[in-house]
Amino acid sequence: MRAQIFPSRNIIIINRKKMQHQMKDHKDTIKMERSDSMKLKEKKVKDLMMNKKRLVEVPYTASLAQTMNTLVANNVVAVPVAAPPGQWIGAGGSMIVEADKQTGAVRKHYIGMVTMLDIVAHIAGDDHLNGGDDATEDLDQRMSVPVSSIIGHSFEGLSLWTLNPNTSVLDCMEVLSKGVHRVMVPTESQIENISVGVELVETSSSYQMLTQMDLLRFLKDRDNELQNTLHSHSVQDLGAITERIYAITDKTKLIDGIKCLKAAMLNALPIVRASDLSQDDHVQHVNGRCRKLIGTLSATDLRGCYINTLKSWLGISALAFTEQIATSPLYTKSDTQNDISAPKRELVTCYAESTLYEVIDKAVTKHVHRIWVVDQQGLLVGVVSLTDVIRVIRQSLLSDSDA
Known part of the structure; x- marks a missing residue:
């Protein structure tokens, strides 16, 4: 009869110690995350007002x-x-x-x-x-x-x-x-x-x-203090995406786009490609979901022009307005646009699988208050606002406290 070979006692002890070390490392990681989370929670509003x-x-x-x-x-x-x-x-x-x-x-x-x-x-x-x-x-x-x-x-x-x-x-x-x-x-x-x-x-x-x-x-x-929340989860997993999207088309005039901003009580609307079926009403907002994203009309765009300039632009398309305002000296001197020679403003987008940190980085770097969520074909599927981002981070901090 063939003799059975059993692992030595030394190997068992080594494996047991390795497992104990791994468990200790995991517990230390959790403690560090909680400690970092507590550090953030100890901050006050006055800490945000330094500069x-x-x-x-x-x-x-x-x-x-x-x-x-x-x-x-x-x-x-x-x-x-x-x-x-x-x-x-x-x-x-x-x-x-x-x-x-x-x-x-x-x-x-x-x-x-x-x-x-x-x-x-x-x-x-x-x-x-x-x-x-x-x-x-x-x-x-x-x-x-x-x-x-x-x-x-x-x-x-x-x-x-x-x-x-x-x-x-x-x-x-x-x-x-x-x-x-x-x-x-x-x-x-x-x-x-x-x-x-x-x-x-x-x-x-x-x-x-x-x-x-x-x-x-x-x-x-302080992304190191929010490592788990910002880097380990997508905006989709965190529930930060709003799927209902009001939009205007590339044929909507600026004055009608302004009216659409007012009607929806939104600071920004995506501009989508008009349908070939001529079923879009270009004077009202449309459902932007699953439409090709080509631009953004924002109330803050008007900050880039004085009133006399705005008068001459009311009759042009909202899309043409956003392209012209992108090269305005008043607009380019702000941190929303650095390249005065750029013919078009960059569309700030993300994917549903993008991490929360990637979205925050884009919002802060490009100084926008909404990140449009698109699929691989560039079709609009949702939007992540700063309100959404702050909400899910707070929920994460609260859940860390309860853990």
């Missing part, structure tokens, strides 16, 4: 044309509106005031936020504005009204938000994951210890603005 500039604002008496010029000059897409104290009710019932640091006397009251989408909605109007001579005259009238008269035309203008500097990053993420794009942060808040993140009453000698993009830059710089 922020003083607030850009406009007085309530400024015309829309003056407000738009302020947006262009400062390369921003939204400004708070300031008014004398005691004469206005703040948006959403908020009471956010600036007071003298020494005496405490109130100097101004912030009554609302005006964004490019508010201005776009006002330009679009409710009538039959078109791209002809009447549009030019009508646009002059529309842009001469005081900025205080259009507060609240978009969701963001309906309320003003502030975050205390001592608010945790996690609470900050909760606010910015619910469609709030920007909040005001007092440089010297009178409230030191807080139980909630959002304040409707605030007094400070000065403020700064914190945006979703600021938060994304902060998180991107």
Whole structure:
């Protein structure tokens, strides 16, 4: 009978030790991830404000044309509106005031936020504005009204938000994951210890603005603390993709594209190739899913041109407008476009299989607030917004705490 050969005791001990080391390494990795996660959760809003500039604002008496010029000059897409104290009710019932640091006397009251989408909605109007001579005259009238008269035309203008500097990053993420794009942060808040993140009453000698993009830059710089969430999961797996997509076609005129932005209450719409079957309505938005993506019309594009320039472009196609604005000196000096000779703006896209880090890197590098999700043929299948990204990162941090 053949003798049976058994592994030696030494081999068994070695294999057992190897397994123990592997388990220890796995536990150490989990501990490190939790430790890194805790480090991030210990951060405060004030940690995000280190290099922020003083607030850009406009007085309530400024015309829309003056407000738009302020947006262009400062390369921003939204400004708070300031008014004398005691004469206005703040948006959403908020009471956010600036007071003298020494005496405490109130100097101004912030009554609302005006964004490019508010201005776009006002330009679009409710009538039959078109791209002809009447549009030019009508646009002059529309842009001469005081900025205080259009507060609240978009969701963001309906309320003003502030975050205390001592608010945790996690609470900050909760606010910015619910469609709030920007909040005001007092440089010297009178409230030191807080139980909630959002304040409707605030007094400070000065403020700064914190945006979703600021938060994304902060998180991107700490990708080692979010290693598992950012690098190991796709945007599809994390549920960060919205599949319902409003779009316009390459035959849609700019003025109709502006109206579509207003109707959908969106800051940006994808431009898709018109159907050969002539079934598209080029004056309204269409279902963009499974259509060829060829461009993007964004409310922030209007930041790249002064009002006189915009007048002459109302009648051209939205696609042609985006190509012309890409070479505007006002546009190319911003960090959204660096190559002044480029005939077209780059489409910022990702795949459903792209990691969350890849999407964040594109959003921050290209300074866009939406990443279009396409398939291998370049057909539009979804969109990932900054709101989606912040939401899934926060969910991941919370689940790490529960693990």
